[in-house]
């Protein structure tokens with residue numbers, strides 16, 4: 001073979017080797033590399049799927065627990081005896097993801113003070129018997145009715161509060177001027193002290209503090225202040241002293257609705273202990289039972305801590 005032919009054959013072999021190398025590289029690049037990438041991608045996708053599944057389970061878990069918490073809240077609000085006030089939510093992993101604090105609305109509390117003006121009277125004993133039956137203490141704002149001193153004594157012995165409602169209950173006399181007001185106050189105060197031993201520090205203006213038209217009521221209020229005497233008007237009236245006799249059912253209805261309507265914590269109910277007010281006494285059991293059945297309400301006698309309701 002000639003040297004030229006040998007050289008050409010050598011070059012041909014080299015070209016074939018180059019083509020083979022190219023072909024190998026071509027396959028390597030277009031077959032192996034994508035396969036490797038695909039495998040890596042598959043592994044990652046699998047991990048991602050697992051992660052998504054875990055997250056979904058976690059969300060469902062939280063959702064179920066929130067629903068349960070909501071049911072508990074509803075139940076506790078409907079049933080006052082259920083004392084659940086806080087629902088804590090944890091994930092199933094045991095990890096604390098925080099606390100959901102759902103405070104139950106506080107039960108509305110009402111302090112109801114039954115007050116009886118104008119006694120003692122022929123009805124006092126019946127009122128005392130009813131209060132005793134229900135083991136309830138009330139407040140009697142009394143006048144100077146000496147013939148009922150025994151009843152006055154019984155009011156004190158039963159543990160009810162005794163307040164002053166003036167001696168005479170005669171507007172033209174009590175509100176004539178400050179001297180007249182002071183004399184009348186001193187007389188009823190001394191009488192209560194003498195008969196019962198109670199040093200009364202509670203006062204109710206005859207007709208209420210807005211009833212004083214003949215003199216400046218603030219003079220009277222200042223006088224009471226100087227003597228450390230608190231005065232109490234009312235925010236619920238039985239309207240049992242208006243003209244015409246109301247039935248027991250009407251009185252009870254008026255008082256109960258008044259108490260329910262009153263938004264404040266302190267409810268002072270005006271009623272009368274007087275001859276001719278027998279229907280007030282008849283209404284009393286129904287009123288007491290209604291208040292006792294009101295959630296958060298309690299019947300109390302006026303004391304030094306009672307919120308003072310003032311018209312003036």
Ligand SMILES: [Zn+2]
Pocket residue numbers: 117118165169206207
């Ligand atoms: Zn009165």
